[in-house]
Amino acid sequence: MYSMLEATSLSISYDGNRIVKDVSLHVNEGEIVSIIGPNGSGKSTLLKGMSRLIPCESGRVCIAGQELSAMRSKQISQMMCILCQSNQTPADMTVEELVSYGRTPHKKWFERLTHEDHEIIDWAIEQTGMTSYRKRLVVSLSGGEAQRAWIAMALAQRPKVLLLDEPTTYLDIAHQLEVLELVRSLNKELGITVIMVLHDLNQASTYSDKICVIRSGVVELVGKPSEVLTHEMIRNVYGVEAEVEFTSNSTSPRIHPIRRAVANVG
């Protein structure tokens, strides 16, 4: 097990406000790491900073031992893929066309898709269970199907690391689980390292090897779900009283929120 993605002392500012403050995060190969925290705590900003979508003020990010700032953007794209929260698709783009854009980082300026590229596109569509949707327009799909189409595009990129910013937002509960199960199967079967921002503590608990808690741009805690998801953490970070239940033979605790904590907030 070696280090796949390593962020060291990252600081990121927007419009003069420091959103992420001196954050370090270490992700091993093959892990699923969830970043959780209250709204506005800097989770998404951290994810975007780690994937060079937004510039970092200071600190560095390494992928498989190579520093991002020393790599060409295209090289990074061959190893890492980030899917953001809201994605726009042109009204007349089919699933297949969308997925084919995932091959972009592997192509030169004016190179056409080869037979091998088409095989990878087919494979990505199959892996995400989108075979029967491949000729459909992306805008005609339901939220969960569209999210799977985007994940198929991500797979066509053949990344080692997949970063997902709130992949279950706007989805109903069945589609939320569908997406998370897909993410887990891609992690188990293809060995893709996953870092995702999640809101639902129980989903983070179920689907992650490691959880990173962010509050006000600072890492509060990192560790296994059973170590991180405690009564105290939820009260301190979210200001919520919750019951934490450990079911037998499970390392993933269940969280039952009870009420907002009156004292100790902020």
Place this chain on the structure above:
Amino acid sequence: MLVHKKATRLTIGLTFVLLILAIIVSMGLGSVQFSPVEIIKALFGHGGEVSDTILWDIRIPRVMLAAVIGINLALSGAMLQAVMNNPLADPGLTGVSSGASVAVLFILLVVPQFSSFIPFAAIIGGGLSALMVYALAWKKRGISPIRVILAGVAVNSVFGGIIGLLSLLYSDKLPGALQWLNGSMSGKGMGDLRVMLPYSIIGWIVALFCIRQANILRLGEQVALNLGESLNRVRILLSFVAVYLAAVSVSMVGMIGFVGLVVPHMARMLVGSDYKHLIPMSIGLGALVLLVADTIGRTFFAPLDIPAGIVMAVVGGPYFLYLMRKGDV
């Protein structure tokens, strides 16, 4: 999908057939009329002396120039729409054309001894204007479609004012520049076409090489960045192609509005938003639209020669309003 692709190719093919027919018909129309057979004969060097003179010295250069300028403006609009991710972007509305016009008019009226620099001045004027619109439309982390249009209005009115001022200050020299100012192709000859064609072809080739980049921009900034595109480099390249094509056109025939807006929009309705089809379709349709506009201008009110710019404004303005009403924008 396969059927759909075939239909797309057929539509593009038909547009080019229609363009060739329009070229032949337009060459025959005018104070002296020619039949298609006479025109084809003349094109292959078997015309009589009269038809040769009229066709080769007047009609052919004029018709071809209209087609070439139409292509330039349509491609310029398509490129600007990709960069700004905004179906309303067009060299006229974004101020690129008026920026180029000010530069050209300045040379024509104030320092006519430098008229060989007109194309370069137009590119610089158009480029500065595009920069101003970008800067004005930029808010937080992106360019909003509405702000592009508002910035375009502001920049256009400033340049319009400068054009008015120059026209008043140098009114003695104005008549010579008036035809140009209205977007007219009247009196253009083979020499003008020979100047215009190589400039344009360079722009077309670069535009064809930008298809994939333009397509990726359709997916939004973050996806483009994720796919490893250097967003700023792509934006600068596409903007430069757009400014270049519009500016060289302005330097030759003045301001012709709406081609860059109307043509890519019609092309999108016919073949979809994939730039692989949109670029060839804009080429065929751009040539066709401006050729028809110019032919209407010079034949409907003959012997008056109405500049194509005026025809496009009269037809294009309402089309723009129609787009807004339909809510596509």
